[in-house]
Amino acid sequence: MTLANINYAWGNLIVEECIRLGVDYFCIAPGSRSTSLTVAIARHKKAKTFVHFDERALAFHAMGVVSATRKPVALICTSGTAVANFFPAIIEASKKKLPLIVITADRPPELRFTGSVQTIDQVGIFGKYVVWQMDMPCPDLAIKPEVVLTTIDQAVYQAVKRGGVVHLNCMFREPLVPTSTSSNNKQLSSPSAFVGDPVVEKYLKSVSSWIKSTKPYTEYINSVDNIHIDQAKNIAARINNIKNGLIVVGKIGNENERKAVIHLARRLGWPIFADIASGLRLGEISEEVIHYYDQLLLTKMGKALKVDGIIHLGGRITSKRYYEFAQTQLLNEYIMVLNHALRNDPTHQVTLRIESTVTNFCDSVGPLVKTRIKGKHYKDLVKANSAIDKHITKFLVQDSRLSEPLTARLVSQLIPSGTGLFLGNSMPIRDMDMYADFKGPVVLVNGNRGASGIDGLIASAAGYAQGLAKPVTLMIGDVSALHDLNSLAMLRDINYPLVIVILNNGGGAIFSFLPIAQHQDVFEKFFGTPHATTFANAAAMFELNYAQPQDAVSFAKIYKQAIQSPTATIIEVINSREENLKLHQQLQSSL
Numbered sequence: 400m401t402l403a404n405i406n407y408a409w410g411n412l413i414v415e416e417c418i419r420l421g422v423d424y425f426c427i428a429p430g431s432r433s434t435s436l437t438v439a440i441a442r443h444k445k446a447k448t449f450v451h452f453d454e455r456a457l458a459f460h461a462m463g464v465v466s467a468t469r470k471p472v473a474l475i476c477t478s479g480t481a482v483a484n485f486f487p488a489i490i491e492a493s494k495k496k497l498p499l500i501v502i503t504a505d506r507p508p509e510l511r512f513t514g515s516v517q518t519i520d521q522v523g524i525f526g527k528y529v530v531w532q533m534d535m536p537c538p539d540l541a542i543k544p545e546v547v548l549t550t551i552d553q554a555v556y557q558a559v560k561r562g563g564v565v566h567l568n569c570m571f572r573e574p575l576v577p578t579s580t581s582s583n584n585k586q587l588s589s590p591s592a593f594v595g596d597p598v599v600e601k602y603l604k605s606v607s608s609w610i611k612s613t614k615p616y617t618e619y620i621n622s623v624d625n626i627h628i629d630q631a632k633n634i635a636a637r638i639n640n641i642k643n644g645l646i647v648v649g650k651i652g653n654e655n656e657r658k659a660v661i662h663l664a665r666r667l668g669w670p671i672f673a674d675i676a677s678g679l680r681l682g683e684i685s686e687e688v689i690h691y692y693d694q695l696l697l698t699k700m701g702k703a704l705k706v707d708g709i710i711h712l713g714g715r716i717t718s719k720r721y722y723e724f725a726q727t728q729l730l731n732e733y734i735m736v737l738n739h740a741l742r743n744d745p746t747h748q749v750t751l752r753i754e755s756t757v758t759n760f761c762d763s764v765g766p767l768v769k770t771r772i773k774g775k776h777y778k779d780l781v782k783a784n785s786a787i788d789k790h791i792t793k794f795l796v797q798d799s800r801l802s803e804p805l806t807a808r809l810v811s812q813l814i815p816s817g818t819g820l821f822l823g824n825s826m827p828i829r830d831m832d833m834y835a836d837f838k839g840p841v842v843l844v845n846g847n848r849g850a851s852g853i854d855g856l857i858a859s860a861a862g863y864a865q866g867l868a869k870p871v872t873l874m875i876g877d878v879s880a881l882h883d884l885n886s887l888a889m890l891r892d893i894n895y896p897l898v899i900v901i902l903n904n905g906g907g908a909i910f911s912f913l914p915i916a917q918h919q920d921v922f923e924k925f926f927g928t929p930h931a932t933t934f935a936n937a938a939a940m941f942e943l944n945y946a947q948p949q950d951a952v953s954f955a956k957i958y959k960q961a962i963q964s965p966t967a968t969i970i971e972v973i974n975s976r977e978e979n980l981k982l983h984q985q986l987q988s989s990l
């Protein structure tokens with residue numbers, strides 16, 4: 400009966416986290432599918448409950464409570480038309496901008512659209528009347544308990560911050576009634592709430608420090624304009640408790656933000672892992688920046704690296720290895736600063752989420768953190784960073800081919816300072832992230848990393864050039880270039896030249912790095928998607944300059960001309976996917 404207890408564990412996680420966030424008034428309508436939630440609420444000593452059989456009236460009651468207390472209230476019902484009965488009050492709450500946390504139970508996916516009893520399509524049912532919603536999966540041992548906690552934290556933050564209704568649609572698979580010995584336990588806010596079933600106990604081990612504490616898993620601070628001095632002191636104290644810290648920087652705004660980050664890192668004596676989109680990678684030669692952190696994480700030293708706290712400033716990180724590294728660390732804090740409210744935490748590790756600009760954060764908190772001398776892990780990283788730089792230079796120069804890593808490195812060296820660099824998905828941004836020469840000029844880096852699509856990249860880069868009012872270099876894969884071929888027509892109408900460096904390896908090179916590449920019966924046709932297309936005729940059709948350099952010297956010559964030309968240019972660099980894979984592997988194993 401472990402499944403019932405996993406359902407119940409999720410019920411307890413949801414309820415306990417709601418209560419820690421101040422959502423302690425639960426309006427419940429009776430029903431079976433919501434059993435895990437109802438029982439968890441009923442047995443929680445801090446939960447205030449109000450039960451009523453008519454969901455329509457219950458929802459209006461909940462809204463009335465919120466309008467009086469201005470505190471969010473939770474509203475719970477079973478699956479089916481019960482959910483629809485919440486709608487009138489949700490509309491009213493949304494018009495009044497009242498924070499309401501609607502949690503509806505639902506059937507598992509195998510029972511949806513099957514004619515199963517009491518099953519309707521509940522996903523997105525409240526449409527534009529909710530400010531945030533999520534369809535939660537069925538409780539499952541394969542899904543970490545942290546996922547449940549960060550979801551509740553995000554839901555309550557969205558409801559309060561944006562003033563409105565959030566909808567969590569929670570699927571539960573039978574059996575629904577818990578059998579764990581905790582069923583008689585009335586002290587559900589204590590760690591003993593989660594004991595009784597050895598499988599569940601093991602499952603909850605990763606959140607044991609959350610269970611022992613009384614705080615929410617991810618605390619949110621909304622300080623867009625100004626961090627209050629008390630909050631700043633509190634944040635600084637948490638940072639001061641970190642012994643071996645690391646700063647990680649994703650996409651950030653401008654030069655001021657970059658300076659503020661370096662300043663903070665110097666004060667803390669911590670290294671910076673800087674993403675290619677951070678603006679701290681190209682032309683930034685501060686010792687704090689570990690440009691080759693991705694490569695470094697491949698080495699023995701990188702694998703042995705241990706930190707107990709991370710400050711993550713700005714957007715997501717391109718390197719997959721970084722996230723793998725973060726998940727192996729025993730972190731006491733993962734502090735994330737980002738200028739919007741949305742969860743940006745794919746590993747579910749963030750303990751403190753500050754909605755603020757990076758400059759505001761660094762200026763308010765920076766002066767309050769204690770100044771430290773650089774630790775040993777820092778000095779080792781700096782040394783390794785410069786060793787990797789030398790190694791990459793040597794490795795790429797000795798190779799006579801115009802490979803994709805070498806092309807990325809050449810672009811990072813040759814691109815004129817202050818112009819734009821737009822990086823396509825999937826290998827171009829990775830090549831630049833791994834092999835760019837940080838000693839090159841400072842440029843403005845961008846890419847479509849929100850959803851990481853391979854569509855619209857030429858059009859986006861053209862728009863970026865127009866918006867920046869500067870020339871832009873676009874590095875793009877061949878499949879992505881084919882995908883957006885008709886956007887070449889746009890290049891006649893923009894005022895600033897675009898240099899499109901197409902890394903043509905005759906298909907999708909990224910897939911050669913994935914385990915599916917071992918399945919030769921399906922790989923080429925369905926993943927590699929080979930083609931023999933080259934782009935000379937496309938350039939001719941759209942009246943663009945075109946060149947196909949064969950080596951580094953001719954690439955440099957052509958690129959320098961292209962970036963000065965008023966007409967857009969396609970520079971096509973031909974490689975094979977097999978050789979590209981081999982080269983990456985050789986380079987990485989040589990480290």
Ligand SMILES: Cc1ncc(C[n+]2csc(CCOP(=O)(O)OP(=O)(O)O)c2C)c(N)n1
Pocket residue numbers: 824825826827851852853854875876877878879880904906907908909910
């Ligand atoms: C619109 C869209 N369709 C499909 C994908 C899945 N996808 C990711 S990378 C890739 C292949 C890209 O090939 P290419 O542009 O040649 O770049 P390379 O992998 O060779 O660097 C595909 C199809 C996607 N990200 N976006």
